[in-house]
Amino acid sequence: MTAGRNLDTDRFFAHYATMQRIRAFERAAIRAAREGLATGAIHASIGQEAVAAGVCGNLVRSDLLLSNHRGHGHTLAKGADAGAMMRELFGREGGVCGGKGGSMHIADFGVGMLGANGVVGANILIAAGAAHGVHMRRSRSADDRVVVCIFGDGAVNRGPFLEGLNWAAVYRLPVLFVCEDNGFAATTRTEALTAGPGPKARAESLGLVAAEVDGNDIVAVDALARDFIAAARAGEPRFIHAKTWRLEGHTAADKGAYREAAEVEARWADDPVARCEALLEQAGVESRRLAGARDAAVREMEAVFDEARAADWPAVERAFEDVLDTTAARNAAD
Amino acid sequence: MTAGRNLDTDRFFAHYATMQRIRAFERAAIRAAREGLATGAIHASIGQEAVAAGVCGNLVRSDLLLSNHRGHGHTLAKGADAGAMMRELFGREGGVCGGKGGSMHIADFGVGMLGANGVVGANILIAAGAAHGVHMRRSRSADDRVVVCIFGDGAVNRGPFLEGLNWAAVYRLPVLFVCEDNGFAATTRTEALTAGPGPKARAESLGLVAAEVDGNDIVAVDALARDFIAAARAGEPRFIHAKTWRLEGHTAADKGAYREAAEVEARWADDPVARCEALLEQAGVESRRLAGARDAAVREMEAVFDEARAADWPAVERAFEDVLDTTAARNAAD
Amino acid sequence: MPELTYAEAARIAIAEEMRRDPDVWALGEDLGRGGVFGQYAGLAEEFGPERICDTPISEASIMGASVGAAMVGTRPIVEMRFSDFALCAVDELVNQAAKARYMFGGQARVPMVIREPIGIWRSSAAQHSQSLEAWYTHIPGLVVVAPATPADNKGLLKSAIRCDDPVVYMEHKNLWGLAGEVPEGDERTIPLGAARVERAGTDVTVVSWSRMVQTCARAAATLEEEGISPEVIDLRTLWPWDRERVMESVARTGRLLVVHEAVAVGGFGAEVAATVAEELGAPVRRLGAPRIPIAYAPPLEDQARVTDEMIAAAVREMA
Amino acid sequence: MPELTYAEAARIAIAEEMRRDPDVWALGEDLGRGGVFGQYAGLAEEFGPERICDTPISEASIMGASVGAAMVGTRPIVEMRFSDFALCAVDELVNQAAKARYMFGGQARVPMVIREPIGIWRSSAAQHSQSLEAWYTHIPGLVVVAPATPADNKGLLKSAIRCDDPVVYMEHKNLWGLAGEVPEGDERTIPLGAARVERAGTDVTVVSWSRMVQTCARAAATLEEEGISPEVIDLRTLWPWDRERVMESVARTGRLLVVHEAVAVGGFGAEVAATVAEELGAPVRRLGAPRIPIAYAPPLEDQARVTDEMIAAAVREMA
């Protein structure tokens, strides 16, 4: 990690605060799942926070983001309201999707977050298309939005990886693809089922400039993302392979019996949040300020947890809304 | 082209004869389409015969082959009966698929030809699976069959390309993939819509050893196919990118208005059949023998054309057979 | 009113909508050359390659990218060439396009028209002949349209393009060349969800759509000479379907025959027949293809067809 | 007879068939760890990683490779995890597996079982809750099975594995833990296409399948106390469905209610209802989900459920 005195401490303090907020949100979400309050499956991103913070921290509000089933961190980092997100996980009124989506479909179009996705790899094509739409509108207005798409290492074995990356390169679309490689696809180590030299080579073979990065190194992720987002914004699609590790189970219910405790413990030594904290300390940021950010994050997420628990259920009529304009009346009749 | 006196003339005379038979079959098929006798679409492979002959000439009868919509040449080269094939194109009794498939679904399981396919790229996954099946049975018996899958340059932009090649590499399956690049996907030049360095790089990024070859050079195709088939047979999947050119329209109905006459004419100078003929002449094979092979091919295909025209239509009850065993009776009732 | 073919009517509908709204565009394979059936002829010349966009053979991407492009406010017309190839893009259509608005609690809108030509087209065989309209009627979030005439193909396509929800728009491959009068004018849209009476009658209600409407009309002409008067209703939109119009007719005639080219088992005819049986208790009957793939050889292929004789016979039995 | 869960019964069926026939194997994501619902627990230990094959996340490949593997004589059991993900592999199932035998004039056989768990499973939302069995009944070349009990899940799965045609085998995610008596023995298969009478009765015929059979049984118990006697038929196999058994019952009771969890519009209930209306002219009625995607929040999700109260109310109205 390239640290030292000349670190832009403001910038990385902001990333640090984001990472702590994600960590605290995920802890609260896991607790909610275990207590039966988050009624659906929860895929937490503990250990992967530097990817969310480093990538999304380089976007502006109008930029667009597509995520996968493990999308809380990305969504928070893009600026969504934690309270509305937590209410969504609880399936309550005021949830960011009105309780219709839940964790796997978390989205906040108001901050350019166009949705998590329950289908592995599906977001790649939607992202390519969002970038295509932005590209088309550029000829008419000064639209310089960039689209970022984050997916897992499991997604590189699905057809959309090839089709979406080829598409972005053919039409020179403003999109950055980020493969957030946490080592696993559910209970399976992805490596054994992914042939060839890896995601970077695959992306290059499809015409994209691509790079690998230590996904737990916030400085490296930030620098690469900044460069690649600038290029993508200019119509040169880019690809990042960020190597990180999933410190918790696949879902809140998964105890991760398929990996040794020793391995998990060793990986905790590489915790990106702790690494960022050490870096900032080294750069002269007071421990008190760092602890303050952490505590604020924990308090914030405890508060949103309590708020969510207290929130009402959505009115049942909502179940019949947002289906089709043309048939509102008819649908109700069925 | 690596020619000369020390050419194995028997081997290449056989390839030459195959190529002439394909050429003559395709001419007859086009005529049949234009006369309304071949009732469905005909995708001829004129100009691409060296790929079929050079690849399939290295297979034995029990080896397996999957092809695409442009599959007459591959099927003939694998050893199918031209008469049964032509009757299939005419939709007649005695067609190799009983008239149910037609040109796009030509197949002869008796010679290991497991089918052309009407869906671009679909054969890639079926081939990977056939190889998987062979691989599974190897542990129980001495099954050393290899599977060959031939598809077009258009197919490299579909998801199954990634999924099928990764699959073959992960499980180390006995399969050779051949991208028969004729420059076009229907009326579109494929190059403009295929990003990156090309099919070979894509295959390599998926863990396959891959090579490019002049697909109109029968000697080069033959040599590469021989090597790669041996490797594939041993469980090392391989990939060939064979560059050729489609000398006729996409279908028999396509006049090819999207390309200049001059370009087509220039490409005829690279006609693989003529090149093979020249090579054999140079190697000392008598012109008379070469002309004899050509004439025999033309006569054979005229005969099968006439036979097909004279053949009966299939009995209409056949339409209700080969659907499901469990419901033969019920289906008839619907 | 000018005479146009079904293909020309669609082309004009697209041109008019593209002139009206700069966010409308079309994408698919070989569109720049006018499309496989000429249904995009001349459009690339007028609108350029960005708005009449040639794509790689990547159906999943064509569909999936359109979902994203629609979410950011453009209005893609997705060309699938044959409805059979759309089976390479079902996740993108059913799990993404159809559900995005709902899953995200109304935040997303996905205005896209998915053109999926259906139907038997001489010797195209099992992978190029399917009519799977019933599938999409079963999927919440999708509108389903299947026009039978040139005029409808103009007016309904325009409405589909203006619709803010995804519309599966199924033209019939055997109708491209059918000529008919087509009203001129930018605002001549036809509302989604409204049936059309092809031929008024009193004895049996015959409900159909797409190419079978022409077949039903021929059968009706024969029957009328025999003194039987069928009312032929062209549903035009399968979801939402014009239940009121059908119920009103069956209430008058007392009997229903539904005719479609798709496989009878699990076809949309079952929905119409079941609904009528539930609501009116009237005698119902369906005609559709047997549950067999479509064969190549003409005499075998013909076994999958519903003919005007079959329709006439069914009506005679019911009347 | 031992008590087993629905998941255990399936696991034993597979183990027995794999012991009997070395060509049977299973493939899918995370199978080596026993499958997401434990329905493959212990099998990798007994049969090894080649026959209980962990795959990449490549649904199209899992399905497409199985077509090829079946063509060369093996008998793959294809695990799709959730039926929703099978939408990533529809070309492979519908254009390839279902049609290969026919297109190639009988040269190909494609013996594969496609396990596609269906149904609402608390807060799984729109992309993990669908029941699309109706789709596959509409596709020539496919057998469609949807078992409701542990015993059936053993006997039908064994028959599906022995079937020489592709079988779409749809287990219900909410039934995995259901316990019940399951006959022992290798040859205790249950024939495809035969319905089962869950509860005999005289007043109304209630046809259902999958999880809704349990719901119908509960409703029937309530109704019986009120003096109404419904006959509940579990179809078990949707294609071919046991038309004779249903007709015989409706001929006795004089009325039909079809109940399924899938969306009512275009559901397989329409096929059953339309067939009964056509053949017997008896009053018919369907109960299924409204045409809305499945929501996440429990009270919204519940709007998509058919309950025993709804069933009881419908039967009361009809009886």
Ligand SMILES: Cc1ncc(C[n+]2csc(CCOP(=O)(O)OP(=O)(O)O)c2C)c(N)n1
């Ligand atoms: C198409 C598809 N197949 C299978 C699944 C089931 N599934 C959910 S998450 C997951 C693992 C995904 O791995 P990866 O893409 O690496 O993301 P991660 O969970 O590691 O963040 C699987 C297989 C799915 N959601 N979609």
Ligand SMILES: Cc1ncc(C[n+]2csc(CCOP(=O)(O)OP(=O)(O)O)c2C)c(N)n1
């Ligand atoms: C999935 C799919 N999309 C589109 C088509 C229509 N189509 C038939 S052939 C063809 C071009 C294929 O190009 P290529 O793979 O290069 O094969 P070639 O025709 O050149 O031999 C297309 C687009 C199809 N058959 N399948």
Ligand SMILES: [Mg+2]
């Ligand atoms: Mg992962």
Ligand SMILES: [Mg+2]
């Ligand atoms: Mg080509």
